[in-house]
Amino acid sequence: MMMTADQTKKPLLEVQNLKQHFPIKGGILGRTVNHVKAVDDVSFTIFEGETLSIVGESGCGKSTTGRAILRLDEPTSGSVFFEGKDLLAMSKSQMRSMRKDLQVIFQDPFASLNPRQSVAQILGEALAIQNIVPANQRRERIIELLSHVGLRPDQIDRFPHEFSGGQRQRIGIARALAMQPKLIICDEAVSALDVSIQAQVLNLLKSLQKEFKLTYLFISHDLGVVRHISDRVMVMYLGKVVEIADKKSLFDSPQHPYTQALLSAIPVPDVSKKQERIILRGDVPSPINPPQGCRFHTRCPLAVERCKTEVPALTNVHSTHQVACHLVP
Amino acid sequence: MFVYIVRRLLQMIPVLLGVILVVFLIMQMVPGDPAVLLAGEGASAETIAKIRTQLGLDQPVMVQYFHYVTDVMTGDLGTSLRSNLPVFDEIMARLPATIELAIASIFVTVVLGMVAGIISATKQYSAADITIMIVALLGVSLPSFWLGLSLIYYFSVKLQWFPVAGWGTWKHMVLPAITLGTAGAAIVARMTRSSMLDVVRQDYIRTARAKGLREQVIVYKHALKNALIPIITVVGLQFGFLLGGTVLVESVFAINGLGRLIVDAIRMRDLPVVQGGVLIASVIFVFVNLLVDVLYRYFNKRIDLN
Incomplete structure (x- = not known):
């Protein structure tokens, strides 16, 4: 079970045993023949004001976890407590009003803004639906939001296609901010941007976090970005959490063989340093029939018999570092 | 927007000229002679020839086409061979x-x-x-x-x-x-x-x-x-x-x-x-x-x- 990393901090979001199994339909009658176990029994906690990152390779269930928390896809089972209230137990209309507090920024700024709406409409709709600002003050508020993300007031009536990728992502951020949320889920929020723009947007996210006391769940496959922005990092593999720790502990002493392999793949900008790269053999197994026991055992260089049969539980290495591996004492 | 619509309207002219040409040629190729039909059964060759001259059907195809197009430009779609009413009026009624x-x-x-x-x-x-x-x-x-x-x-x-x-x-x-x-x-x-x-x-x-x-x-x-x-x-x-x-x-x-x-x-x-x-x-x-x-x-x- 998850331990509270720091007793002085207040948990904002607690995810317990979250499962997201997508049915696979087959045959003439469209019966459910199997399930893709995209997220399988994931539990973690995010504390107020921190940034928790989820890392892992494509298809490990990072984004699915984010969407399941927001109920953008209905999760199969589990519970998600936000400030003590279970989001998954809420009715649709209760959930709609909760959405004010939980916002999301998507990966692709070209796809996440409605091409038929101007900036004023995109942001104004958010303000109107949650009734945050009275109608006559909305335009002012939109201009204020734009200035927070470094856009000019005269750009308010433009359409998404008139902006660059970085600018669009800023609009996405402004839209999320418009709701005055407590938690923002950044789903690969900078992956689609150029490296120079990535840094700008990351710094913007950081300064907004300070200004508005935001909490981030940051989903990324880019370890460099994760290192820059996170307080804590959670590593996922094939729908399971394999390791979760504060940033320093994770990057300095990764415990799980998968985490070690991931970190060894980060290029070091120093030619004199000889880097030992751990190369993983084979492909990620299918999430339809994931391996028994530890899901990583098919590719783990250290796997023993026990790994093939017994699912490792998340255990404490120390108070802020948990790992799910039989080989870590 | 206005400029665009005007330009589109001008572009319609060649399209419509093409339409007239196609319809005109198809009707030319269809077997059967309107003059014969109009004259009725058993009409003499002279009557048919007379009708043909009246309608301008004895002139070359290109000339017939040219006449038709210039008439259309002035809003005249011709006269129905059957009812003798202006084609425009016939169409507007229907x-x-x-x-x-x-x-x-x-x-x-x-x-x-x-x-x-x-x-x-x-x-x-x-x-x-x-x-x-x-x-x-x-x-x-x-x-x-x-x-x-x-x-x-x-x-x-x-x-x-x-x-x-x-x-x-x-x-x-x-x-x-x-x-x-x-x-x-x-x-x-x-x-x-x-x-x-x-x-x-x-x-x-x-x-x-x-x-x-x-x-x-x-x-x-x-x-x-x-x-x-x-x-x-x-x-x-x-x-x-x-x-x-x-x-x-x-x-x-x-x-x-x-x-x-x-x-x-x-x-x-x-x-x-x-x-x-x-x-x-x-x-x-x-x-x-x-x-x-x-x-x-x-x-x-x-x-x-x-």
Whole structure:
């Protein structure tokens, strides 16, 4: 079970045993023949004001976890407590009003803004639906939001296609901010941007976090970005959490063989340093029939018999570092 | 926008000249001599020759074409060989019924097609979706004359809800509009479904959901508006088929419209009426196309018409 990393901090979001199994339909009658176990029994906690990152390779269930928390896809089972209230137990209309507090920024700024709406409409709709600002003050508020993300007031009536990728992502951020949320889920929020723009947007996210006391769940496959922005990092593999720790502990002493392999793949900008790269053999197994026991055992260089049969539980290495591996004492 | 419309109107001129040429040549190639038909059975060769000279049919084809085009420019579509009335007046007398029928049919196409498509897309793979798609497949496959006759049999003859034939009240419109609009509705339903399914997978729909919008607002304001472009294209094209389809449906329901006028004129080799009718139908089609392009602009701010 998850331990509270720091007793002085207040948990904002607690995810317990979250499962997201997508049915696979087959045959003439469209019966459910199997399930893709995209997220399988994931539990973690995010504390107020921190940034928790989820890392892992494509298809490990990072984004699915984010969407399941927001109920953008209905999760199969589990519970998600936000400030003590279970989001998954809420009715649709209760959930709609909760959405004010939980916002999301998507990966692709070209796809996440409605091409038929101007900036004023995109942001104004958010303000109107949650009734945050009275109608006559909305335009002012939109201009204020734009200035927070470094856009000019005269750009308010433009359409998404008139902006660059970085600018669009800023609009996405402004839209999320418009709701005055407590938690923002950044789903690969900078992956689609150029490296120079990535840094700008990351710094913007950081300064907004300070200004508005935001909490981030940051989903990324880019370890460099994760290192820059996170307080804590959670590593996922094939729908399971394999390791979760504060940033320093994770990057300095990764415990799980998968985490070690991931970190060894980060290029070091120093030619004199000889880097030992751990190369993983084979492909990620299918999430339809994931391996028994530890899901990583098919590719783990250290796997023993026990790994093939017994699912490792998340255990404490120390108070802020948990790992799910039989080989870590 | 204004400049664009003016430019489009100018571009119509060569299109319409082409239409006149094609119709003119087809009528030239069709066997049968209008002069013979007009003179009646057993007329002497002299009478036929006289009629031919009167109508200018003895002149070279190119000259006939040139005369016709210059007349059209001045608004003169010629005189019907059969009734001796100006073609323009003949067409104007028949046009309202056809336009009413076309509008009623396009209404059936758009409303029925889009509602069915939206239900199908929002409830993908449900029983409703499967039923709608099967009905849509039938709708495209049924020939309109068969559908028209079946509707007459059940709703006019057996149930006596609607008149069997003719034109005038809204009751006259129902069956012909359904007959003519069904195939289009089926195509629009399929198009709406696939276009909507495409759009609802986009991130901005997730964004809208994350804002906490109601499902209806997401479907109609965010998804449908983005899905409309291909639907408008199909509806615009359907209008063309519709103009062609009126010919059959007007015959089945005995409506005195433009379609029937043209068919009768073809049978009688009433060349000026055929040319005038097809020309007017083409003008309408070209204008509808312009309307479609203007609607594109309205629904998609990214399409810059200039």
